[in-house]
Structures are given as structure tokens and as C-alpha cells.
Amino acid sequence: MSAEAPSLELRPKLAPKCKLRLDPKTAKYILLYPEKGLLLNATGAAILKHCDGTQSLSAIIAALAVEFQSNSDVLRVEVLGFVQGLLDRGLLQAAP
Amino acid sequence: MSTEDRLYTLIAELTYLCPLRCVYCSNPTDLAAHPDRLSTTDWLRVFKQAAELGALQLNLSGGEPLLRRDLEELVAGAHALDFYSNLITSGLPLTRERLVRLKTAGLSSVQLSIQDSDPGPSDRLAGRESFEQKLEVARWVKELELR
DSSP, X not given: OOOSOXXXXXXXXXXXXXXXXXXXXXTEEEEEETTEEEEOOHHHHHHHHHOBSSSOHHHHHHHHHHXXXXXXXXXXXXXXXXXXXXXXXXXXXXXX | OOSSSSOOEEEEEOOSOOSOOOXXXXXXXXXXXXXXXXXXXXXXXXXXXXXXXXXXXXXXXXXXXXXXXTHHHHHHHHHHTTOEEEEEEOOOSOOHHHHHHHHHHTOOEEEEOOXXXXXXXXXXXXXXXXXXXXXHHHHHHHHTTOO
């Protein structure tokens, strides 16, 4: 586990082994990977939809602040924590 | 993934045929006693029914699923249903070209069996020479980002 928060310049993208899709039974998004799945809440799904390897974390936070009409300082802590958790688990990667 | 009572994963044993003879295997080898394999159409119907029951993951297993000539078609059918598809394989018989075709058809990941980290014991457990081919397949899997 990395203790450091990711850089705001980092452009996260889903690892190749991951697939993000809607689960029709729950109407929630789920992140699928070998033999496992991570059922996402609405905010988790909103973050991952921006993780396409083209947007930096600062851009993602700014976009989510608009989407959720929320304070980006509050969002920053939550987004960085979520993204770092998935980077540590190998489900997100830094785009080159 | 959840305690909710629903289907998440379908494990499809596509065939009992297998090029290996692993000492620990529990699948039947007396194939004459198990002549009936589901057709392509039947499997595609089963995939669709599983998806309707909530399945999101599809494990394509066997036997050795690569021995089905319709595997590309089954993978494409699973992809059309938005499955996360995982090929559980011995890696035999496989060429890089076929693995590319499977990926193009929508395969999500490959789970490769290796019987031992040393070639001698691995081949002995698998009942035939297979270790070097498995290493080659592992390289293709990494290269094609199917893991």
C-alpha cells in the first residue's frame, strides 16, 4: 500500500483486465476483473467514468465538482483516497 | 461480491475433451460415456439465460475449451451480452493468432494452468510435455493484456 496521495497530474485509467458496466439487477455500476467484482456506489461510478487515461486528477475533480455541485476541496480528499485505493489494488493505472 | 441471492458467475464446461492427462483431474476421460456436448446455439441460449438471471462473469472452462472450434463464436456471443469472459485453459493447443482472434471477439481475460514451476514436474503432473508451450502462452497473454 502506498501512503502517498497520487499526484494531481496523474491521468488514471482502468487496468486492461477491468471492465466497468452497469449491473441491470441493481442498476448500479460494477467493476469486473478476474473472478471478482466491485459493486460501486454512485460517486465511485462517477469517478471511474472519468478515468479514461486522458483526464488528469485535477481535471476529474473539477468536473465532478460541477457534476455534483460540490466543493472541490472536499471532493479532492475523497477522490484521491478512492483512486489511490484502486491504484494500490492494480485496478487503475497511471496513463503514460 | 454480495450475499444477495442471485447469479453472478456462470462456469461453462464447454467440453470434456482435453490434451492433458493431469493426475489430479476429476473430469471424465471416458468420453464415449459422455457423447453429448451442447451445440453452439444451445450454449448461446444458456449464456443469454444466465445473463437474464444476473450473471456478469462467464468462465469458459472444460476439459479444454480451446478444443471447441466454435470458441470464437461463443466468446463473441458472450461479448454481445456484455459478459466479463474468462478463458480457463491449459494453453494447448493454441497459437498467438488464435488468441488474437479470441481477444478481438471480446475475450476479457485468460487463466492459464501451470502444474509446477519446474518443467519436469509440471510435464509429469500434466501427463505430457506442455510446460514450454504454457510459458509461451503466458507471454502472449501478458503481451495482449489478457490478464
